Amino acid sequence: MQLVDMEFARSAEHVITARDAGLVACRRCARVWPMGTAICARCGSQLHSRDPKSLQRVWALWVAGLMFYIPANLYPMLQTRTLFDSSESTIIGGAIELAQSGSIGIAIVILVASVLIPVGKFMAIAFLALSVRRRGLLTPRQRHALYEIVEYVGRWSMVDVFVVAILSSLVQLSVVASINPGPASLTFAISVVFTMMSAQSLDSRLIWDEITDLKE
Amino acid sequence: MTTPPDIQITTARRSILQRLSIVWLIPVTTLLIALGVAWQSYSDRGPLIEITFESASGIKAGETVLRYRDVNVGIVEAVGFSPFLQEVHVSVRLDKTIAPFVDDDAEFWVVRPVVTAQGVSGLDTVLSGVFIEGLWNKTPSGLVASHVGLADAPLLRVGETGLQVVMRAQGSAVLGEGTPILFKGIKVGQLGKPRLGGNGSEAVADAIIYAPHDKLISSSTRFWDISGFSFKIGSGGAELDFSSLASLISGGITFENILSGGEQVTNGTQFAIYPDEAAARASIFSDSSGPTLELAVVFDENVSGLSAGSNVEYAGVQIGEVTSLRGIYDEVQFGDSRVRLLVAMEIRPERLGLAEGTTPDSALAFITDRVAEGLRARLATASILTGGLKVELVQVVDAPPAMVFVPDEGMPILPSTANNIQDVAATAQGVLQRINDLPIEELLGSAIVFLDDASALVASSDVQSVPGEIAGLIADARGVIGSEDVQKLPANLNALLAELQGTTTDLRRILDQIEQADTVARLLAAIDAASAASKDVGDAFVGVPDLMEQLSALTQTASALPLEKLVTDITTIVNTANDLLASEGAMALPEALSSALAEVDGVLAELRAGGVVENANRTFASTADAADAVAAASEGLPALVARIEALIDQASTTLADFSGSSEINRDVRSALREIEAAASAVASLSRALERRPNSIILGR
Numbered sequence: 001m002q003l004v005d006m007e008f009a010r011s012a013e014h015v016i017t018a019r020d021a022g023l024v025a026c027r028r029c030a031r032v033w034p035m036g037t038a039i040c041a042r043c044g045s046q047l048h049s050r051d052p053k054s055l056q057r058v059w060a061l062w063v064a065g066l067m068f069y070i071p072a073n074l075y076p077m078l079q080t081r082t083l084f085d086s087s088e089s090t091i092i093g094g095a096i097e098l099a100q101s102g103s104i105g106i107a108i109v110i111l112v113a114s115v116l117i118p119v120g121k122f123m124a125i126a127f128l129a130l131s132v133r134r135r136g137l138l139t140p141r142q143r144h145a146l147y148e149i150v151e152y153v154g155r156w157s158m159v160d161v162f163v164v165a166i167l168s169s170l171v172q173l174s175v176v177a178s179i180n181p182g183p184a185s186l187t188f189a190i191s192v193v194f195t196m197m198s199a200q201s202l203d204s205r206l207i208w209d210e211i212t213d214l215k216e
Numbered sequence: 217m218t219t220p221p222d223i224q225i226t227t228a229r230r231s232i233l234q235r236l237s238i239v240w241l242i243p244v245t246t247l248l249i250a251l252g253v254a255w256q257s258y259s260d261r262g263p264l265i266e267i268t269f270e271s272a273s274g275i276k277a278g279e280t281v282l283r284y285r286d287v288n289v290g291i292v293e294a295v296g297f298s299p300f301l302q303e304v305h306v307s308v309r310l311d312k313t314i315a316p317f318v319d320d321d322a323e324f325w326v327v328r329p330v331v332t333a334q335g336v337s338g339l340d341t342v343l344s345g346v347f348i349e350g351l352w353n354k355t356p357s358g359l360v361a362s363h364v365g366l367a368d369a370p371l372l373r374v375g376e377t378g379l380q381v382v383m384r385a386q387g388s389a390v391l392g393e394g395t396p397i398l399f400k401g402i403k404v405g406q407l408g409k410p411r412l413g414g415n416g417s418e419a420v421a422d423a424i425i426y427a428p429h430d431k432l433i434s435s436s437t438r439f440w441d442i443s444g445f446s447f448k449i450g451s452g453g454a455e456l457d458f459s460s461l462a463s464l465i466s467g468g469i470t471f472e473n474i475l476s477g478g479e480q481v482t483n484g485t486q487f488a489i490y491p492d493e494a495a496a497r498a499s500i501f502s503d504s505s506g507p508t509l510e511l512a513v514v515f516d517e518n519v520s521g522l523s524a525g526s527n528v529e530y531a532g533v534q535i536g537e538v539t540s541l542r543g544i545y546d547e548v549q550f551g552d553s554r555v556r557l558l559v560a561m562e563i564r565p566e567r568l569g570l571a572e573g574t575t576p577d578s579a580l581a582f583i584t585d586r587v588a589e590g591l592r593a594r595l596a597t598a599s600i601l602t603g604g605l606k607v608e609l610v611q612v613v614d615a616p617p618a619m620v621f622v623p624d625e626g627m628p629i630l631p632s633t634a635n636n637i638q639d640v641a642a643t644a645q646g647v648l649q650r651i652n653d654l655p656i657e658e659l660l661g662s663a664i665v666f667l668d669d670a671s672a673l674v675a676s677s678d679v680q681s682v683p684g685e686i687a688g689l690i691a692d693a694r695g696v697i698g699s700e701d702v703q704k705l706p707a708n709l710n711a712l713l714a715e716l717q718g719t720t721t722d723l724r725r726i727l728d729q730i731e732q733a734d735t736v737a738r739l740l741a742a743i744d745a746a747s748a749a750s751k752d753v754g755d756a757f758v759g760v761p762d763l764m765e766q767l768s769a770l771t772q773t774a775s776a777l778p779l780e781k782l783v784t785d786i787t788t789i790v791n792t793a794n795d796l797l798a799s800e801g802a803m804a805l806p807e808a809l810s811s812a813l814a815e816v817d818g819v820l821a822e823l824r825a826g827g828v829v830e831n832a833n834r835t836f837a838s839t840a841d842a843a844d845a846v847a848a849a850s851e852g853l854p855a856l857v858a859r860i861e862a863l864i865d866q867a868s869t870t871l872a873d874f875s876g877s878s879e880i881n882r883d884v885r886s887a888l889r890e891i892e893a894a895a896s897a898v899a900s901l902s903r904a905l906e907r908r909p910n911s912i913i914l915g916r
C-alpha cells in the first residue's frame with residue numbers, strides 16, 4: 001500500500017516524504033533509517049527527520065553575514081598606491097568611478113558580483129527561512145529551485161575577494177605602484193562565508209513540509 | 217505487518233536556552249566585536265581642531281595628514297570656508313596622545329615642494345601630496361581647538377633653537393627668502409621671507425641665527441651683503457671674488473663684530489644690512505638709530521656738488537645727511553627774485569652729544585640756542601678731487617644775529633653763512649675770504665673805542681680847563697713880570713743907574729783917585745762879588761735843561777702814544793684842539809704872552825734907554841757904590857729866576873696833565889721858550905752886566 005502510495009505520489013506529482021514514510025535519511029551518506037534512530041550506523045552522524053535548529057542557525061549566520069557586509073561596503077576594498085597618488089576605493093565607490101571613467105561593463109560586473117548577488121542572497125535566504133513557517137508566494141518547487149540557485153551562486157560570491165587577492169599579490173612594484181587589500185575585502189569575505197554557511201544551514205526538507213501540512 | 221514503533225514524543229518544554237542553537241554565538245560575538253571596535257575607535261578618537269589658512273591648495277579631506285616631526289599625528293577631515301568665504305577652515309582630527317601639546321603657541325603651515333637656489337625642500341610632498349606640518353613645544357598645556365595657519369614655514373624648525381632678529385636692507389643690498397647667513401664660510405642662519413617695511417623705503421626680513429652661533433651676535437655686530445661677485449683690476453692684477461656658489465646665485469649675508477664689547481641682543485633686534493664690508497665698517501662711526509631732526513638751510517648760491525646723501529658735519533663729526541635739494545624762490549621772504557638753494561637735512565640728535573632718547577623737539581631747542589650763539593650752516597668742500605660738497609655747521613664768532621626760522625609748515629630753517637668751498641675756481645675767493653676773515657672789524661672796533669675815550673678825555677672838564685689854567689699861568693707870569701718888584705726893577709735900575717750916574721761922576725772923580733789909590737782893587741772885589749752873584753743866577757738856570765728834558769720826555773711820551781692809530785680821526789681832535797685854542801682862554805694866551813714879552817722888551821728897552829746910560833755915565837763916578845747896588849740888585853735876580861722856574865715847573869706839571877694834545881704842547885712849549893728866552897735875556901743881561909758893567913754904563 002505504501003509502495004502504491006509512493007508510485008501514486010510520483011505519478012500524481014504528490015510527494016510523499018520520508019517523514020511520512022516513518023523513515024529518516026542520513027544527510028551525509030543518504031542511508032535511510034527508521035524513524036527514531038539517533039545515529040547513522042554507517043557514517044556516525046546524527047539523524048534528524050527535521051533539523052530542529054536549522055532555522056536558528058540560518059538566522060544566526062544570516063545576521064552575522066549581514067553585519068560583516070556593512071563594513072564591507074563602508075571601508076575601502078582596495079588601496080592603490082602609485083608614484084604620485086594613493087587612492088582607496090570602496091566597492092560601490094570603485095564601481096561608480098569605473099562607470100564615470102567609461103568602463104561601464106566592468107562596473108556592472110563589479111556591481112553584480114559584489115552588490116547584487118550578495119544582497120540577493122541575503123534576501124533569498126531570508127525569504128526561504130521565512131517561507132518555511134508561513135505560506136509564501138512561491139510553490140515549494142519554486143522555492144527549492146531558488147534554494148538551489150542560492151547554493152550554486154554562493155561559491156561565486158568570492159569573485160571580488162579573488163580579484164583583490166590576485167591584484168594585491170601581483171601588483172607590488174615597490175614605490176611605483178602597489179595594491180593592497182582594504183579592510184572591506186576581509187569583511188566581505190567573511191560575509192560571503194557566513195551567507196554560504198547560512199544557506200547551507202537551511203534544512204531544505206523544511207521547504208516541503210508545508211505541502212504536507214496543507215495536505216493534512 | 218509490524219507497525220513502526222511509537223515515536224517517543226517528548227512533550228516537556230525545554231528552556232529557551234536549551235532550545236537556542238549554539239550558532240547564535242557567532243552573530244552575538246560579531247556584534248560584540250563590532251561594538252567593541254566601534255567603542256574603541258570612538259574612545260581613541262582624538263579631538264577635532266580647526267586651522268585657518270589663506271588657501272587650501274593641495275589639501276584634501278581624508279587624505280592630507282598633519283605631521284609633527286615627520287610623523288602623522290592627524291588627518292584632515294574636512295575643508296570648508298569661514299562664514300564670508302575669507303578663509304579656508306581645515307578641520308584636522310588629532311591623535312589623542314598629541315592633543316594636549318597642541319596649545320596656544322602651536323603653529324601650522326602647509327608644506328609644499330619649494331625649489332630655490334639654496335635647494336629643494338618638501339620634495340616628498342611631490343609624491344605624497346602636501347601635508348600640514350605642526351610645531352609646538354614639549355609642555356602639554358591643554359588643547360586649543362582653533363588655530364591660524366602660517367602662510368610660510370617658520371624659520372625655526374622643529375627642535376631648533378636660535379636667535380630671531382630682523383634684517384633691514386636699504387639700497388642695493390638684496391634680501392631673498394632662504395638667503396644664508398654665513399660666518400667665516402659656515403652657514404649659521406638664514407633669512408625668512410622678505411617684506412616691505414618702513415613705508416616702503418626698505419626691505420625687511422626675519423632672520424634666524426641658529427644656536428649656538430647666536431652667541432656671536434651682539435649689538436656691535438654688523439651685517440653686510442656678500443651676494444654676487446666683485447671683479448677688481450689693480451696693480452696686484454685682476455681679482456675675482458665671491459664667497460660661495462650659493463651666495464653667487466642667491467646672495468648671502470655675513471657679519472662681523474666690528475667693535476668689541478657689544479651687548480647680547482634679544483629676539484626681535486633689528487639689524488641693517490650694508491651693501492659691502494667697507495660700508496659696514498664705516499657704519500660703526502656713522503650708524504645710529506633713534507629719532508632724527510629735519511632741518512633746512514637756504515643757501516644764496518646754487519653750487520653744484522651737493523647731493524642727497526652728502527654729509528652734514530658739526531665740528532668735523534658727521535651728525536646727519538642731506539636728504540634732498542631743491543631750488544626755492546620766495547620774493548616775500550628774501551626780498552628779491554633770485555632762486556636759492558634749499559637743502560633739507562636729517563640730523564641725528566645723539567650725534568650732537570645729546571642724551572639718548574632726545575626728541576627732535578628738544579634737539580631743535582638745543583640748535584636754536586646754539587644759533588643764538590652764532591651757529592651757522594655753510595657749504596664746505598667734502599672732497600677736492602670730486603668737488604663734492606658737504607654742509608657744515610660752524611660757530612661763527614661775530615655772526616650777525618639770526619635765529620632758526622620755523623615756518624608754519626615744513627622744516628625749520630637754519631641760518632647760513634658764507635660758504636667755505638675750496639675748489640680750484642674758488643681758491644682766490646678763499647684767499648680773499650681769509651683776508652676777510654682778518655679781525656679788521658675787531659681792530660676798528662678797538663680804535664673806535666680808543667678814540668671815543670680820547671674824545672671823552674679831551675672833552676672832559678679837566679682838559680677843557682687846561683687852557684684856562686695856562687691862561688691863569690700866563691696871567692701869573694704877567695703878574696710876576698708886571699709886579700711891582702719887576703716893574704720897579706727898571707725904576708730901581710733907573711735909580712740904581714741914577715745912582716750909578718751919580719756915582720759914575722764920583723767914579724770919574726774916584727778913578728783919578730783909583731789911579732792913585734787902590735780903588736781899582738775895591739772895584740775888582742765888587743766885581744768879584746757881582747760875579748759870584750751872577751754865578752748864582754747861572755746855577756739857578758742849571759735846572760732849566762732838566763725842565764727841557766722833562767718836556768722832551770713828555771713829548772716823547774706823547775710821540776710814543778699810538779698816534780698812528782689816531783691818524784684817521786686826528787683831524788677831529790685837532791679840530792677839538794683848534795676849538796680849544798680858539799677859545800677865549802687860549803686866544804688870550806698869546807696875547808698875554810706877547811704883552812708879557814712886550815713888557816719884558818719894554819723893560820729891556822728901558823734898560824737900554826739912553827737916559828739910563830747917560831745917567832750911568834753920569835753916575836759912573838760913583839761906581840763903587842753902584843757896584844754894590846748892582847750886586848744887591850743882582851741878588852734879587854735869582855729870586856726872580858726862581859719864581860720863573862717855579863712858574864715853568866707849574867706849567868710843565870700842567871702840561872704833564874695835558875698829555876693829549878701836542879699842538880697845545882707845542883704852543884705852550886714855544887711860549888715857554890720865549891719865557892725861557894726872556895729869562896736868558898735877563899740872564900745874559902745880568903751876565904753882560906757882570907762881565908762888562910760899564911757897557912751899560914758906557915752904552916757899548
